[in-house]
Amino acid sequence: MHLRKLISPLAMLLLSAPAHAARTQVPDLPAKVACLERMVFTLGAAVTALSVAILALSVFLFIELRKLHNMRRELEEMRSPLLKKDDLMTTRPEGSPEEQAGKDAVVERHMTLASEAAASRRFEDALHEYDLALKENEFLPDAWNLKAVALSELGRFEEAVEACENSLFLKSGMPHVWKNKGYALSGLGRFEEAIEAFEHMLKLSPGDFESWYSKGVALAKLGRTEDALAAYYKAIEARPDLHEAYYNCACSHALMGNKDAALADLEKAINLNAEYKQTSRADEDLKSLHNDEDFKRVTGVTDPV
Secondary structure (H helix, E strand, C coil), X not given: CHHHXXXXXXXXXXXXXXXXXXXXXXXXXXXXXXXXHHHHHHHHHHHHHHHHHHHHHHHHHHHHHHHHHHHHXXXXXXXXXXXXXXHHHCCCCCCCHHHHHHHHHHHHHHHHHHHHHXXXXXXXXXXXXXXHHHHHCCCCHHHHHHHHHHHHHCCCHHXXXXXXXXXXXXXXXXXXXXXHHHHHHHHCCCHHHHHHHHHHHHHHCCCCHXXXXXXXXXXXHCCCHHHHHHHHHHHHHHCCCCHHHHHXXXXXXXXXXXXXXXXXHHHHHHHHCCCHHHHHHHCHHHHHHCCCHHHHHHHCCCCCC
8 A cells, every 4th residue: 555655656757757858849749739630620621522522523514414415315306207317327219310300390399389388378288288398308408497487387386396307407507497496486485495596597697687686586585675685786787677676675675764765766666667656655565655755756646545
């Protein structure tokens, strides 16, 4: 018992000697240890954050690649079953020059009859003739495009989009097919896709006023008034007497609270087409101007509704 009491203080003395020596040689050892611990913690946190970022990027890339794959598959499914890539790569059955010339003559006759019917706005008859031409030769991008126009005129917009896809599948660089596809998509209320189609058209034909105007209409339907206004002005730049564009500019300015600009464009529209005097009185887009004295002067009325 006495021995234990003697040993304990001695042990404490012996053990404290190295510690005291270490503190003497490195007086700020605890601070350095704490600093090192913080560095290790910071490094660990950075490694963890980097791992999480890599994981998130991997998930994002996987999702985007899946979207691209699905879009490609959907586009393939939209095409007519008659126009698969393998079919287009095979050679058509060979016939004698006389037989081929006879087929070409039949196709030309149907196309001529279709054009005459479309010019007379007999679109059902035109559609029938286009179908007969395509029955003879389905590899006619122009026939598919003109069929799309007839289908749109008949309000059959889904079929019109498909016909445009077939035409573009055969010959992708046909500008007016993109415009006709945009019309059909607008008819379906698919305005985002319609805008993309008009933009394709405008890349191939930047001065096409119809595409600028139709793009503006689609943008307006999406509530993108300022973008629509810019598109209308591009249409006017390409076609200065386009009264529809001036009128829609007036409506856009009115919705944006630009009274003077709205009245200036409205006056230009009326100068080109006097019918806008009455149209403007009932247009909700111009409602903010109906009681304005300048509006009454421009439209020539004394009691706008």
